[in-house]
Amino acid sequence: MLVRRAERRLALSDDANPDRRLLRPARVLATIGLALGLLLAVLLALYLARNGLRDIRDTFFAWEHLRDSFPSVRKGFWLNIKLFVVAEALVLVWGLVVVLARLAPGKAAAPVRWLAIAYIDVFRGLPAIVTIYLVGFGLPLTGISFFEDLELFWFGVLALTLIYGAYVAEVYRAGIESVHWSQAAAARSLGLSYSQTMRFVVVPQAVRRVIPPLLNDFIGLQKDTALINVLGLLEGFNRARIYAGNNFNLSSVVGLGICFVVITVPMTRLTDYLVKRDQRRLQAVA
Amino acid sequence: MAFLEISAVEKRFGKNLVLQGVDLNVDEHEVVCVIGASGSGKSTLLRCINGLEAVDAGTITVDNRPVLQDDFALNRLRREVGIVFQNFNLFPHMTVLRNVALGPREVLGLPRAEARERATRLLDRIGLADKAGEYPDRLSGGQQQRVAIARALAMQPKLMLLDEITSALDPELVAEVLEIVRELATEGMTMLLATHEMSFARDIATEVCFLDEGSILEQGPPEQIFTEPANPRTAAFLKRIIAAGRL
Ligand SMILES: Nc1ncnc2c1ncn2[C@@H]1O[C@H](COP(=O)(O)OP(=O)(O)OP(=O)(O)O)[C@@H](O)[C@H]1O
């Protein structure tokens, strides 16, 4: 019966289908919305063409400034890339450590669970910039020699790892908990232990489901590397800002923005694709 | 002493007393069918026997060893007791062969080749050798349930618990699953099964018990229970079943 139902649902998602008629009003609305949007855009363009288009172009898109600032911005942006690549690798591991602590079974593990929950609550609640500030300026003041000798870059990595470790732990948890309890029951009744059940049955099923939300968090992390500028690290945003301040022109910042968009768009597309593929598969299994 | 002994078992979920003092013995090579209305506690009883649920009072012993909630005892118990669920619960990310070989490989610690060989033999026996490399979602419900039975048998259990294993199946797929259970019975497998398939129960059971609101109201050989039930509630239940065309 379950299988039947799944098949039927699969058939529904196929093209030749009466349900598509239901979608029509939505599609008409979308078309109207799009037309209105286009009209507004054209009106705005006309207005700008008559009045301030040149000023806008010169402030944000001045070719010479884009060109002149680019070597510096590129150098800075390279640092952003290094920041998020290192932080993402650490976050993957740290998040897993946190979630395993969060889900540790048994009475004895209660303090560990509470610690993990407290960590997650605090770092999800704190604005990223506050965490970065506290980590970057606070830790060097603690007098711990390890932190006194640490490069600025690593404070950035540490702050981003702490922030996103909390998010990613929750993503992992959602994945693990989305695996139906009957799967664990089947594994346990075969005689597999708790850790074997996690390893062979639960985690492999969870991992596939968490890839899309994980990529989503990584997109956030990539963008948040720009926040590290508050520590004085000469990453892309700081360099672009310095150039902008010296030249009274924002084209350098726009150039940096383009860099971010260029690396983020492929990630978003990949995420969209994976989410869609997943939805189809989940429908097939449900 | 009987192979499986259940005495005065109570189980509650919150305030809901689901099992209210169940006594039941199953000897070796016996096939005992538990019948009863939906919600009467059949699944709960089976889940208590292999320790998936802890009992609140009373004792259960399997092969003279009490069922306790400590990991060592439970893992040992579960090697001897196989369970098959209503919804198959195959592992969707593993091939059919790996589903069956997982227990022998990871729990019994057989070498990989040996575990696969055992799994292949079992798949052959249930007539699904050609599906060894498929993933469960490519199989029909009946085929999935046969694989689930093979997965439990791969541990070479001494007792099989079958929890309404055909009630999630389309009618035309029920027979192929019951056929395997029948074979197991003729080979002398000790079994305790919860079922709504009355004619099958009548056919295969050495003993039938009627579970009603968490206690066993009546127990006896199938002929007696089905033709001349002593308890009026058993009679009423069977009447409803007959009215629904299931006997
Ligand atoms: N995990 C649980 N938590 C709370 N209540 C539960 C749980 N499992 C079962 N119950 C309750 O226990 C009672 C008996 O359930 P059980 O599944 O054992 O019945 P059943 O005889 O197997 O019914 P069915 O024929 O529908 O499978 C029901 O009232 C059910 O709601």
Ligand SMILES: [Mg+2]
């Ligand atoms: Mg049940």
